[in-house]
Amino acid sequence: MNIHRHALLSALTVGTLTLSGLAAPVAGAEEATPVTLNILATSDFHGHISAVHGRDGSVVDPGAAALACYIDAERDRNPDTNFVAAGDLISGSPFVSSILRDKPTLDVFNAMGLDVSALGNHEFDNGFGDVSARVSFDGTGQARFPYIAANISGADPAPPPSHTVTTESGIRIAYVGGVTAETPSIVNPDGVAGLRFSEPVAAMNAEAERIAATGDADVIIGLVHEGVHVNSGFSDVFDAVVGAHTHRATLETGPARDGRQPLVVVQPGEYGRLLSDIDIVIDPATREIRSVTASNHTADDIWAECGDTPDAEVQAIVTAAEEAAAEEGKRVVATVPGAFLRGRDSADGDTGGNRGVESSLNSLLADVALDSINTKTTLKADIGVMNAGGVRADLAAGEVTFADAYQVQPFSNPVGTVDMTGAQFIELLEQQWKPGQSRPRLALGLSSNVTYIYDPTGEQGSRITRVLVNGAPIDPAATYRVAGNRFLLNEGDSFTAFGTRTGSNTFTDTGLMGVDLFISHLAANPEISPREQQTSVGVHVDGAAADGSVAAGSEITVDLSSLSYTGGEPVPENVTVTLGDGKVTVPVDNTIVPAGDETGRASATLTVPGGAGELTLHIETDTGTVAELPLTVTDGSTPQPPASGSGAALSSDLDRLSSPLGNFGYIIGGGLAALIALLLTWLHAR
Known part of the structure; x- marks a missing residue:
């Protein structure tokens, strides 16, 4: 786009302008040949520098050398090509890169000639000092390219909000950066203390409009580490936007804009498995943009062209990194008889795609935290916890190498404890639901001595109906010692109920590293297997009064959910629901429910036995999950509280x-x- 045209509009008559608001060519002047700008973009690469293939030979990760070859070929075809990124290039990486602090990944992107990248939240995993000094914002550290973000304040040095690249044909492309405002809650908060992360789109709009007003660029493109769409509120001065963070593929074209091409928004998935390609056709004389189109090249596309001819310089970097990591990485540290898996969003989706669902691997890591604190320290914890986002690879059955164990949780987090009340722990469980965030639910892995029941139809903050610790109801007034990694216990992922940031509770750092404890636990438990008992079960009783009581002789329907794993572990076929003398066995629907923890649904209808008193609703699947919910039975003649009104108010009245x-x-x-x-x-x- 021609930034100058905005200033000219007030001085020139509309009749002398083209549709894009540009001055019409002088009569008789030879029209310039349009230039096609080629913008190649990646995001959420996370150090996947090595090529990875499936057992059937299919391409999983094309690897950095093939990706570099593909980009080189694009540059050869079109010198007006930029290569850019939208953050999370490093951290959360496979062993080959993370064991070397991701320097091989930065070296790879330097060799590929990356023009600019937005900052991602994972660039801050080792703290602001690491990314600003070792990695660098200005291209003078291990990263030889600029990192940009317009929505960070309080930083010294501050990342630049934008960066302008002039192409071979003299077209000026301004890239405006942004990073998710959730960053302080999804990295270790200590590492970004004093920094403020505002809403990225608004900050990017302000910077883009500043650039537009100065006329210092011909095209403006957003690079934002956030899951965004064409309707996310971007200013009309943007011509295209590259999104990130959700690890999903996006390819959208917005509605028509007055005098402008529609906004194009892309997101290139994860790990280099997609390469977004934005083509912008522009008149080099008038700077009128004729068209903006986009596509996503797949790993198969990249491999078909470059699998046999990888870039030699990049391949040398990758090979050196693989050799440096190989000696330590190939050491077998344990053997497990069965696989531990992460959650998925669909039957054919990748494991790890659903962080909102209970998973056997996340549960295992919570057990590791509790067991390790209790066997290796004198702190004696009551509960173990683990965050789903910290689990980055499945644990396959068989021999486990150091590299395998490292890839499961590659963030080098120390493990410690926090003391919190039972009421705070219940609040913590409520905080797994995160409406309005890019991931609406983040499931906590919990040690096997903890189970809970929740009502999925409940309001935010009021879903948890029962919590058991070591088989006994949790005491809201009692203090429980919780073990977990520093990131999570320091209120990472916005789990503020830990209270460490407000000072109400204190994180005790043991100095023990998560990966070391994981390896030790696996070695000490050679017969370890995924637990059968689901930690959480969703229960909604249709026909109950507002206070949860049920009337004797009435018919109730018990709607169940969260009875099943989604990663590929065994799932139940049937569930039996018992209330007094009544017992019903019904089939379980194991259709995977994306983004949450509702997979494994069933519905059973029972008649409430006669007589007032207390009864226990007993739920048991054929795979071993058991949940019990006490119910108060009224005699049917007692007036029931109205269905409307708050439970707290009704309880107060009673x-x-x-x-x-x-x-x-x-x-x-x-x-x-x-x-x-x-x-x-x-x-x-x-």
Whole structure:
């Protein structure tokens, strides 16, 4: 786009402009041949520098050398090619890169001639000092390219908000960067203390409009580490946007814009498995943009062209890194009889795609945290926890090498403890639901001595209905010691109930590293296998009163969910629901529900036995999950609380009526109100 045209619009008459607001060519002047700008983009690469193939020979990761060859070929075909990124190039990486602090990945991108990258949240995994000094924002550190973000304040040195590249044909492309505002909650908060991450689109709009007003660029492109779309509120001065962070593929063209080409938004998935390609046709004389189109090249596309001819310089970097990591990485540290897997969003989706679902591997790591603290320290924890985002590879059955174990949780986090009340722990479980965030649920891995029941239809903050620790109901007033990694216990992933940032609770750092504890635990438990018991079960009783009680003789329907894993572990076929003498066995629907923890659904209808009292709703699947929910049964003649109104208010009323003094006050209060009403009626009649 021609940035100058915005300033010219006020001075020139509309009749002398083209549709893009540009001055019409002088009569008789030879029209310039349009230039095609080629913008190649990657994101969420996470150090996947090595080529990886499936057992069937299919291309999983094309690897950096094939990717470099493909980019070189694009540059040969079109000298007006830029190569850019939208963040998370490093950290959360495979062993070959992470064991060397991701220097091989930065070396690879230097060799590929990366023009610019937005900062991602994972660039901050080792703290602001690491990314600003060792990695660098200005291309003077291990990264020989600029990292940009317009929405970070309080940083010294500060990353530049934008970077302009002039192409071979003299076209100026301004790249404006942004990183998710969630960054402080999804990296170790200590590492970004004092930094403020504002909403990225608004900050990027301000920077883009500043550039547009100066006329210092012909095209403006956003690079934002956030899952965005054409309707995300980008300013009309943007011509295209590259998104990231959600690891998903996006290819969108927005609606028509007055005098401008529609906005194009792309997102190139993850790990170099897609390469986004934005083509912008522009008149080099008038700077009028004729078209903006985009496509995503797949790993198969990249491999078909370059699998046999990888870039020699990049391949040398990758080979050196593989050799440096190989000696330590090939050491067998344990053997496991069965696989531990992460959650998936669909039956044919990749494991790890759903961080909102319980997984056998995340549960295992929570057990590792609890067991390690209790066997290797004197702290004696009660509960173990693990964050789903910290689990980056499955654990296959058979021999486990150091590299295998490292790839499972590659963030080099120390493990420690936090003391919190039972009420805070319940709040912690409620915080797994994160409405409005890019991932609406983040499931916590919990040690096997913890189970809970929740109502998926409940309101935000009011879903948890029962929590058991070591088989006993959690005591809201008691203190529990929770073991986990520093990132999570320091309120990472916005789990603020830990209370370490407010100072209400303190993180005790043991100095023990997560990967070392994981390896030790696997070696000490050679018969380890995924647990059968699901940590959480969703239970909604249709036909219950607002206070949860059920009437004797009434019919209720028990809707169940979260009965099944999604990674490929065994799943139940049937579930049996028992209430008193009534028992119903129904099939389980194991259709995977994306983005949350509702997979494994069933519905059972029962009749409530006669007589008031307490009964236990017993739930048991044929794979071993057991959950029990106590129910209060009324005799059917007792007036039920209204369906509307808050449970807290109803509980308060019931508590008041249950005490003699409260009952007296309630009667006196009601009588006084009636007397006042009678008096007002008499006065009105007078």
